[in-house]
Amino acid sequence: MAVVLIGALLIVAGVVYMAGAALRRGRLSDPAPVRAAPDRSTPNLATPGPTLEPPRRGLGFLGLSQNWPGLLMIAVGFMLLLSVVVV
Numbered sequence: 001m002a003v004v005l006i007g008a009l010l011i012v013a014g015v016v017y018m019a020g021a022a023l024r025r026g027r028l029s030d031p032a033p034v035r036a037a038p039d040r041s042t043p044n045l046a047t048p049g050p051t052l053e054p055p056r057r058g059l060g061f062l063g064l065s066q067n068w069p070g071l072l073m074i075a076v077g078f079m080l081l082l083s084v085v086v087v
Helices: 002-024 064-086
Strands: none
Touching (some): 002 064
């Protein structure tokens, strides 16, 4: 029973760690810095303020270099849960 609880806690902790790491990289609602030429006109947005989908936002939050501790916690928790099922 303790192995199941530890495995479940490790999986939840890994997911929370990865979500926190993505949120620490900056606000998701701020638009990306504009690097356009000054003579280029910007498109007229439906909402004048920042949006939840900034232009040219990469998928950096999926990188392995920043998420390896969370992925490791999830993998160890998954192995602990599998060890209980196999036995």
